[in-house]
Amino acid sequence: MEFDFDLERVFKIIKDKNCEKVGLQFPEGLKRHAIDIVREIEGKTGARVIISGNPCFGACDVDTILAGRVDMLFHFGHAAMGGYENVVFIEARSSVDVxxxxxxxxxxxxxxxxxxxxxxxxxxxxxxxxxxxxxxxxxxxxxxxxxxxxxxxxxxxxxxxxxxxxxxxxxxxxxxxxxxxxxxxxxxxxxxxxxxxxxxxxxxxPGRFLRKRNGYIASSMSAKVFGIIVSTKSGQNRIKLAEMLVESAKKQKREAFIIMMDIVTPEQLLAFRVDACVNTACPRITIDDAERFHVPVLTPKEFEIVLGERKWEAFEMDEILQA
Ligand code: SF4
Known part of the structure; x- marks a missing residue:
């Protein structure tokens, strides 16, 4: 394997905590290793294993439903984020020579x-x-x-x-x-x-990327109705920011409605009659899926530009910060 999954640590935790049933969660790029890892864990510890089949894109995205049904959930591929009682993050370090x-x-x-x-x-x-x-x-x-x-x-x-x-x-x-x-x-x-x-x-x-983002901002300037997307995922949820954006929109005589969902996909937004959306969930969705959405999807900072509260020259990446 090109990654070190630190399975000895996993075996030790299962034994030390007397876990009978454990869950495993992998990001998309590591799911191909799941079956081999389950065989090893079951062989070495005797614990029963359930694999999360849900999409997983980051440490912000812990399968809390599975965590609630097992003694311990091992979340592979990401560094720890957030405090969970029975979730252990296993980082999967690459062995490639840099x-x-x-x-x-x-x-x-x-x-x-x-x-x-x-x-x-x-x-x-x-x-x-x-x-x-x-x-x-x-x-x-x-x-x-x-x-x-x-x-x-x-x-x-x-x-x-x-x-x-x-x-x-x-x-x-x-x-x-x-x-x-x-x-x-x-x-x-x-x-x-x-x-x-x-x-x-x-x-x-970054020139081409910035030109594209400017295009989305320009095409949202005349939008009257905005969907403000909020994710229920614990590490992506920015409901307070979404509520502030709704207030800002009102002040500028635009309508804005909060749309809350777990996984944000272009298909799930298709039925909503909005002119543009603002994504407060994972910032990568705004960028990676930009061309697949039926309306322009902006970052919160780009929305500020549309509302006239931020200058175009003050464009910034959308970040989720934790003081
Ligand atoms: S919010 Fe997005 S970029 Fe940030 S950790 Fe989660 S998946 Fe990664």
Whole structure:
């Protein structure tokens, strides 16, 4: 396996707590390992196992219904978030070598003081990266984020607070475009993304993304009726923010209605007769599914622009913060 699931810890917890029935929850990318892990747990501990088949996109998304039916729920692939009595987060660290990708990034780094960030899969490699950069004449800074983040240097798609450090340039280590793009917009600084699965590095350019978002904002300017989406997931629920947005809309003579749901999908919104929506659930939904919604879906900050309460130039990423 390319991930370390720390199953010895899982076996120990099951035995120490005398668990008879346990639940397992995996993000989409790790579900293919579920059956093998169940075989191992049942073989080693004798506990009965139930797998959550629900979609899971983050630590914000604990299957609380399954947790209520088992002695212990093991949530794989994410760092701990929120306090649950019988939920254990198992992080699934990647064993991939990150140094070749960092080597590829070296010639692209223009300054000597670099902020380094990554996702939890590679968080255990940050010290090694810091050392490698030092050997190559760079000082690597690892920022401590807010309480939503378990580790210094960690970023989530909804939280870039670990980038609030004194440097002119960032190195992101990980795959995908969303996190490095988020770092670039949240900081307004140069970001080099180093992908340890492809051993490639490149500069992130947020221009196309910003033009698209500006398009959604522009097409919502004349909207009169807004749906304000709220998720019931404990780590995504921003009902207070939604209520504030409804009040702001009223002040600007627009109508806004709160629509609450568990998983937010374009299909579930299809039947609502609204001109545009504002998403207060996972910020990634607004971006990743943008083209699949039947109406423009804005972030809360983009909605402020539409209402005239924020300037276009003050565009910001939507973040879920935890002081
Ligand atoms: S809210 Fe979205 S980006 Fe944040 S942890 Fe949850 S799934 Fe990830």
């Amino acid at each position: 140094i070749p990708a960092v080597k590829a990034a070296l010639p692209l780094l223009k300054t000597s003081r670099i902020g380094i960030v990554t996702t939890v899969q590679h968080i255990h490699k940050l010290e090694e990266i810091q050392k490698f950069l030092k050997e190559n004449g760079k000082e690597a800074i690892i920022g401590k984020g807010d309480k939503r983040l378990r580790y210094p240097g960690q970023v989530l798609g909804c939280n870039f607070t670990a980038t609030r450090v004194d440097c002119m340039e960032f190195l992101y280590i990980g795959s995908g475009f969303f996190h490095p793009l988020g770092v670039a917009i949240a900081t307004g600084k140069r970001v080099i993304a180093a992908d340890p699965y492809l051993n490639q590095a490149g500069e992130v350019s």
